[in-house]
Amino acid sequence: MNARGEALLWLTQRMSAAVLAFCVLVHLVTVIVAVQGGLSAAEILGRTRGNVAGLVFYTTFVMAAAVHAPIGLRATLGEWLGWRGASRDIALVLFAVLLAGLGLRAVAGVFGGAA
Amino acid sequence: MTVNGVARWTCRTHVDAVAKGGALEVAPLGHLPVIRDLVTDMAPFFDKWARARGQFQGARSRHDDFARIAPDDPQRRQVDAGIECIGCGVCYASCDLVSWNPAYLGPAALNRAWTLACDARDVATRERLRAVGGDAGCHACHTQMGCTERCPKKLSPTAGIAGLKRALARAALKGTL
Numbered sequence: 001m002n003a004r005g006e007a008l009l010w011l012t013q014r015m016s017a018a019v020l021a022f023c024v025l026v027h028l029v030t031v032i033v034a035v036q037g038g039l040s041a042a043e044i045l046g047r048t049r050g051n052v053a054g055l056v057f058y059t060t061f062v063m064a065a066a067v068h069a070p071i072g073l074r075a076t077l078g079e080w081l082g083w084r085g086a087s088r089d090i091a092l093v094l095f096a097v098l099l100a101g102l103g104l105r106a107v108a109g110v111f112g113g114a115a
Numbered sequence: 116m117t118v119n120g121v122a123r124w125t126c127r128t129h130v131d132a133v134a135k136g137g138a139l140e141v142a143p144l145g146h147l148p149v150i151r152d153l154v155t156d157m158a159p160f161f162d163k164w165a166r167a168r169g170q171f172q173g174a175r176s177r178h179d180d181f182a183r184i185a186p187d188d189p190q191r192r193q194v195d196a197g198i199e200c201i202g203c204g205v206c207y208a209s210c211d212l213v214s215w216n217p218a219y220l221g222p223a224a225l226n227r228a229w230t231l232a233c234d235a236r237d238v239a240t241r242e243r244l245r246a247v248g249g250d251a252g253c254h255a256c257h258t259q260m261g262c263t264e265r266c267p268k269k270l271s272p273t274a275g276i277a278g279l280k281r282a283l284a285r286a287a288l289k290g291t292l
Contacts, residue, residue: 003248
């Protein structure tokens, strides 16, 4: 990949890291606060389903993770396995799509549907 | 050379500062081909300086006036330390990235590129940023800071590499790469 592509990948990873740092913090605080009194799965789903703010937040979270993880994995594959070049990048694009797909499916399951 | 497993500027290192239990093990500098005994071939190290476009390229001739750079010029001050590199190769031997990615330019070559990128007289910044931005360039650095920890001149190649990353990001966004 050329210098511009590498620079943009680096920038994308830093930006997605900033989004993830915020999302992880909000997620952990929410979980800790929400379960203080004890919650069943049905009670959690009762609160989350149809919650638009939650849907937007966790969709952002999933997309940031789907962008961030493959870029980091790209360096790991190059250094540990010596796997570089177009085949690695194609495999990682597919990995990003897989992460996004699985994550969005989970988000749809938790936040989709009527309240 | 490597002294008790650590790359050092050997001719300026006192034995009593590094000897463990009265024992001293010396070995050639790491990550470089060994010619014989403790002698390494430094050619791959300096070849990478050339690949990182470590050559100054000015636009003035001897007929022009001197370039005037103020001592407190912010761009110049960024490389006050970096220009003191002595090219000893200690940072290169201390960098794990060099062993993981043999094509990686290494801290010293990137530090040199950074000092030139901050040199207002140099006119090859665009080509230099292209040269240091590839898969084996500054973006490969994990900021483990082995180079900065071991540099005998107390320089921070890590800071220069971070500067190159920022400069590349700006150039990529502006479309000037």
